[in-house]
Amino acid sequence: MRDGDDDPLGERALGSEQVFDGVLLKVWRDRVKLPGGGESVREYVRHPGAVVVVARLQDGTLLLERQFRYPLGRAFLEFPAGKIDPGEDVLDCAKRELREETGYEASAWRYVGVMHPCIGYSDERIEIFVADELSHVGHAWDEGEFLEVLNWPVQAVEAAIHAGRITDAKTITAFYRALPFIG
Amino acid sequence: MRDGDDDPLGERALGSEQVFDGVLLKVWRDRVKLPGGGESVREYVRHPGAVVVVARLQDGTLLLERQFRYPLGRAFLEFPAGKIDPGEDVLDCAKRELREETGYEASAWRYVGVMHPCIGYSDERIEIFVADELSHVGHAWDEGEFLEVLNWPVQAVEAAIHAGRITDAKTITAFYRALPFIG
Numbered sequence A, B: 001m002r003d004g005d006d007d008p009l010g011e012r013a014l015g016s017e018q019v020f021d022g023v024l025l026k027v028w029r030d031r032v033k034l035p036g037g038g039e040s041v042r043e044y045v046r047h048p049g050a051v052v053v054v055a056r057l058q059d060g061t062l063l064l065e066r067q068f069r070y071p072l073g074r075a076f077l078e079f080p081a082g083k084i085d086p087g088e089d090v091l092d093c094a095k096r097e098l099r100e101e102t103g104y105e106a107s108a109w110r111y112v113g114v115m116h117p118c119i120g121y122s123d124e125r126i127e128i129f130v131a132d133e134l135s136h137v138g139h140a141w142d143e144g145e146f147l148e149v150l151n152w153p154v155q156a157v158e159a160a161i162h163a164g165r166i167t168d169a170k171t172i173t174a175f176y177r178a179l180p181f182i183g
Helices: A090-102 A154-162 A169-182 B090-102 B154-162 B169-182
Strands: A012-021 A026-033 A039-046 A050-055 A062-069 A074-078 A081-083 A104-115 A126-136 A147-152 B012-021 B026-033 B039-045 B050-055 B062-069 B074-078 B081-083 B104-115 B126-136 B147-152
Touching: A012 B012, A050 A062, A050 A090, A050 A104, A050 A169, A062 A090, A062 A154, A074 A169, A081 A090, A090 A104, A090 A126, A090 A147, A104 A169, A126 A169, A147 A154, A154 A169, A154 B169, A169 B154, A169 B169, B050 B062, B050 B090, B050 B104, B050 B169, B062 B090, B062 B154, B074 B169, B081 B090, B090 B104, B090 B126, B090 B147, B104 B169, B126 B169, B147 B154, B154 B169
Parallel strands: A050 A126, B050 B126
Antiparallel strands: A012 A026, A026 A039, A050 A081, A062 A074, A062 A147, A104 A126, B012 B026, B026 B039, B050 B081, B062 B074, B062 B147, B104 B126
16 A cells, blocks of 8 residues: 655555465456545556666667567667566575676666656666676676667667657656666 | 568557557457567557647746646656647647746747657657747646746756756657757
């Protein structure tokens, strides 16, 4: 249950039940008391959190992936990212996802901040990192994971955002949060 | 079902079933054939799509809302946004959401592009608009909708993004997609 008692806009949980327990998705439905005194229902995904990595090669290009995203039925250009394992440190997760998905290790890491991709119906947070001083050690894709790794100049990434070729909000958000450190 | 037959990364649907039919959330589980020939399961939210509006007052400030978001148990600063009604034109939706939530009508509208907030487990798309030449006509909040309307200079919005006070990815993405038209 999520309580917002200290905020005049806050909603107070009256009850909470899990309504779907999937392999990936965990969905909950809560009854809530509204600020005006009425009651309503809130349905939402509980998510373990994730990381996204803006990784810069020695030549200044940024690592991108092209990955098929089933809910939308097509591949997207996006920065390396992935879910946090239970108990895993967020920086360890960022290092793991970068290595597994792109085959690179980085010796310089900077934590940039957090974003929330889907505040209407998910508690997911995504922690943003910038990775520098990369060396290639070979990827380790999960079974059933298929992706292409690309590297693009910073200006090409920004141009693709404004041309609508990159539409993934976590990638666009991470790019602009990282830009002061990579520009 | 979402087919990606024409892409070497594509996954092909083998079967599809709705596993949760909530008031807001509709969750589906599909069996898919992977590019490598194996099978897997994909669980995802089907969403009607949404709009977000970057609305600029005569003095150049941007309209923001502070709205409680139950999944995360706190209020967020975000641009006016909302779901598309069945059969509704996206521009009509943008006009409706701006008027209902902030009380403003705009006589100049620009379509900027689309973002995808949650490609891992939702088919949601958010259409981005810039609204200019605003006039105040009074809001019309839905029953159970509670929010505060603010107006901030463009520079204050960008500073809040980089300070981590604005973390909503749709707001950050919409801000930077709109910036060439409002800067």
